[in-house]
Amino acid sequence: MLMKNKLISDLKKELPCVLDTLEERYAYSQDASNIKNIKNIADAVVFVETAEDVQNVVRIANKYKTPIICRGAGTNVVGSCVCEHGGIILNFSKMNKIKEISCENMTAIVEPGVILGDFQKEVEKFGLFYPPDPSNLAVSTIGGSIAQSSGGAKSFKYGTTKDYVIDLKVVTANGEILRTGANTIKNATGYNLGSLFVGSEGTLGIVVEATLKLIPKPECKKVVAAYFDTVSDAVQAVNAVIEQRIYPATIDFMDKNAIQTVEKFYPANLLINKDALLLIEIDGFECSLAYQENIILNVLKSCNAAEIQSSHNDEEYNKIWTARRSSMGACAQLKPNVTTDDVIVPRENLAKLVLGIREICEKYGLDVCMVGHVGDGSVHPQIPIDYNNEEEYSRYKLAKGEIYDLTAKLGGILSGEHGIGLEKRGHIHKVINSVALNYMRQIKKTFDPNNILNPYKIF
Numbered sequence: 001m002l003m004k005n006k007l008i009s010d011l012k013k014e015l016p017c018v019l020d021t022l023e024e025r026y027a028y029s030q031d032a033s034n035i036k037n038i039k040n041i042a043d044a045v046v047f048v049e050t051a052e053d054v055q056n057v058v059r060i061a062n063k064y065k066t067p068i069i070c071r072g073a074g075t076n077v078v079g080s081c082v083c084e085h086g087g088i089i090l091n092f093s094k095m096n097k098i099k100e101i102s103c104e105n106m107t108a109i110v111e112p113g114v115i116l117g118d119f120q121k122e123v124e125k126f127g128l129f130y131p132p133d134p135s136n137l138a139v140s141t142i143g144g145s146i147a148q149s150s151g152g153a154k155s156f157k158y159g160t161t162k163d164y165v166i167d168l169k170v171v172t173a174n175g176e177i178l179r180t181g182a183n184t185i186k187n188a189t190g191y192n193l194g195s196l197f198v199g200s201e202g203t204l205g206i207v208v209e210a211t212l213k214l215i216p217k218p219e220c221k222k223v224v225a226a227y228f229d230t231v232s233d234a235v236q237a238v239n240a241v242i243e244q245r246i247y248p249a250t251i252d253f254m255d256k257n258a259i260q261t262v263e264k265f266y267p268a269n270l271l272i273n274k275d276a277l278l279l280i281e282i283d284g285f286e287c288s289l290a291y292q293e294n295i296i297l298n299v300l301k302s303c304n305a306a307e308i309q310s311s312h313n314d315e316e317y318n319k320i321w322t323a324r325r326s327s328m329g330a331c332a333q334l335k336p337n338v339t340t341d342d343v344i345v346p347r348e349n350l351a352k353l354v355l356g357i358r359e360i361c362e363k364y365g366l367d368v369c370m371v372g373h374v375g376d377g378s379v380h381p382q383i384p385i386d387y388n389n390e391e392e393y394s395r396y397k398l399a400k401g402e403i404y405d406l407t408a409k410l411g412g413i414l415s416g417e418h419g420i421g422l423e424k425r426g427h428i429h430k431v432i433n434s435v436a437l438n439y440m441r442q443i444k445k446t447f448d449p450n451n452i453l454n455p456y457k458i459f
């Protein structure tokens, strides 16, 4: 207790805003993961404003060997912000400046607390585009998306966050400032340290500034919604569309349970009697849109699409995407808790994954709403559950393990975009071999010898 008091007193001396009441610490110790049985909460919450503030916190954390857990909006779903061992929460909401948008370089320099959706809107004013779009981009931050290498619906054509980070300014675990690159769109100068930090879940360094690549904003876009009577037909259509060498921006998916659950809570005229819905977004120059749409419509019809609707204006476009983005919120209305997962397989095994997850959930008596960025081979099973029902919770744990076993068997991995955090660390060995895991542990030790940066996350 004495040490904690000293820690807080040191923090208050050096930093502009430190919260330490029980209520404040509790409020910042949760994220969107629904992790059960975490006994600890943060010792203090520090609102940083500059890189120097971050360096000061690191110095104090090293003195007391206290964990530092960076926090953006706390929307990750794997427990990456949970304070399992107490520690200092670094809150970046005051480091939220867009420092530069350069049309000439097609890059932007931003602080980690910038909200992703705001950033996208800002660059679009210049005719530019930043594609990573996790469904909750209205609240999640650049720092969080870098740390999780977030993706979203547009990953199929445009990739994920890792494809857009060209330089990072990072405060290391010993308080130094490290730069991973420069404001250039290519870099073959030494090891690619930037790629180590992207997706490292705040375990290797603290991002205080990022230079991001931008691309030209597509002139036009529209979404085609295709309904199918079977999941297998829908999955077959995904591959058939791709085989046409057309490059849709997104190929997303909702199963019957997801369609029905969303329609109940966000009525968007979805067809609730169909087994599967594909959302295929096409974009590009206006003159190419009808050409792309025609090819897609023909393919969908030949793959037994039961009903096809295309958006004709922004209102229709936004309505269908808002429905898709609401899926987790809608599932959360069914039971006190909802879990979402993120498994990904080579596309050729997608149907086996989707049908296999359904079977596993049926076997354990669990409801599942499945959505996913199926163009990438990625599926998000969302399972409504009551964590206070111990018997249901243990069935869920068994189902979750079997879903990961199936994913591994199908040549997949445990996350394409959500990360590992606490939620999946006990399963990572199923897909990453022990040699690779050993190298990962050594990398962690090199960057963070005192194990103060978000300790024990990932493995």
Ligand SMILES: Cc1cc2nc3c(=O)[nH]c(=O)nc-3n(C[C@H](O)[C@H](O)[C@H](O)COP(=O)(O)OP(=O)(O)OC[C@H]3O[C@@H](n4cnc5c(N)ncnc54)[C@H](O)[C@@H]3O)c2cc1C
Pocket (backbone or CB within 6 Å): 031, 032, 069, 070, 071, 072, 073, 074, 075, 076, 077, 080, 081, 092, 112, 133, 134, 135, 136, 139, 140, 141, 142, 143, 144, 145, 146, 147, 148, 149, 150, 151, 152, 153, 201, 202, 203, 205, 206, 207, 208, 328, 329, 417, 418, 454
């Ligand atoms: C409804 C819903 C839908 C979602 N849909 C998607 C989706 O479609 N695609 C997708 O990819 N994800 C999705 N997610 C997951 C989530 O949006 C992402 O993980 C998000 O990018 C996290 O951002 P955040 O600001 O909330 O980060 P947080 O949750 O606050 O933090 C995430 C990680 O980043 C670290 N971190 C934060 N800031 C820094 C920093 N400055 N330096 C170093 N580490 C830092 C934290 O320590 C933590 O490990 C969804 C989540 C929800 C709740």
